[in-house]
Amino acid sequence: DAGVTQSPTHLIKTRGQQVTLRCSPKSGHDTVSWYQQALGQGPQFIFQYYEEEERQRGNFPDRFSGHQFPNYSSELNVNALLLGDSALYLCASSSFGHLYGYTFGSGTRLTVV
Amino acid sequence: AQRVTQPEKLLSVFKGAPVELKCNYSYSGSPELFWYVQYSRQRLQLLLRHISRESIKGFTADLNKGETSFHLKKPFAQEEDSAMYYCALSGQSSSNTGKLIFGQGTTLQVKP
Numbered sequence: 001d002a003g004v005t006q007s008p009t010h011l012i013k014t015r016g017q018q019v020t021l022r023c024s025p026k027s028g029h030d031t032v033s034w035y036q037q038a039l040g041q042g043p044q045f046i047f048q049y050y051e052e053e054e055r056q057r058g059n060f061p062d063r064f065s066g067h068q069f070p071n072y073s074s075e076l077n078v079n080a081l082l083l084g085d086s087a088l089y090l091c092a093s094s095s096f097g098h099l100y101g102y103t104f105g106s107g108t109r110l111t112v113v
Numbered sequence: 114a115q116r117v118t119q120p121e122k123l124l125s126v127f128k129g130a131p132v133e134l135k136c137n138y139s140y141s142g143s144p145e146l147f148w149y150v151q152y153s154r155q156r157l158q159l160l161l162r163h164i165s166r167e168s169i170k171g172f173t174a175d176l177n178k179g180e181t182s183f184h185l186k187k188p189f190a191q192e193e194d195s196a197m198y199y200c201a202l203s204g205q206s207s208s209n210t211g212k213l214i215f216g217q218g219t220t221l222q223v224k225p
Contacts, residue, residue, distance in 0.1 A: 003156075031211060033212070035213075035215075040217070042117075042199050043157070043199075045212050045213060045214065048212060094211060097211070102213070104158065105156065106156045
């Protein structure tokens with residue numbers, strides 16, 4: 001089992017562009033959560049998807065949106081990129097309602113120039 | 114407001130010395146507390162959670178509701194303990210299930 005897989009590992013975008021990040025959850029998991037980790041900070045919760053719906057959302061603007069597919073994989077979309085969106089984006093999968101099995105991916109490093 | 118505070122960005126100790134990584138939280142209710150660890154070039158992984166009351170790799174953490182703290186302790190540090198440690202909190206209500214609030218992290222450096 002490859003665990004949680006995220007792609008791409010790194011990417012560079014220009015301010016104002018749009019970006020899509022992808023996540024495949026660990027086998028057996030049905031819930032995907034996304035976090036943003038700025039340099040020197042702890043991860044911050046963006047949102048969580050279960051049954052293809054956004055279930056919870058953190059304090060992030062509408063520029064951040066997501067999607068979950070029937071196979072439980074997920075995408076994070078960020079529109080109108082700002083320099084401040086530069087961060088490591090982490091995906092975590094779990095079984096809905098259970099935190100002890102929370103499994104993180106290695107992340108996607110986004111740099112906005 | 115829900116918040117996790119880790120007051121030390123860096124904790125440096127010698128091998129064999131005791132370690133205490135501090136974590137304080139703010140939450141109106143009964144939270145679930147966790148410690149996550151990230152070793153160099155590895156992904157974030159769960160170290161322990163207060164509900165299980167277990168010892169992992171010699172580390173323990175006790176939830177002190179009076180002081181709203183969840184400090185991570187180990188009596189004798191090993192060089193392989195060098196890593197970034199994050200304290201995290203989750204509310205127990207169904208609306209909070211699956212959302213973790215992290216502290217800023219403490220880098221533990223164990224010197225030989």
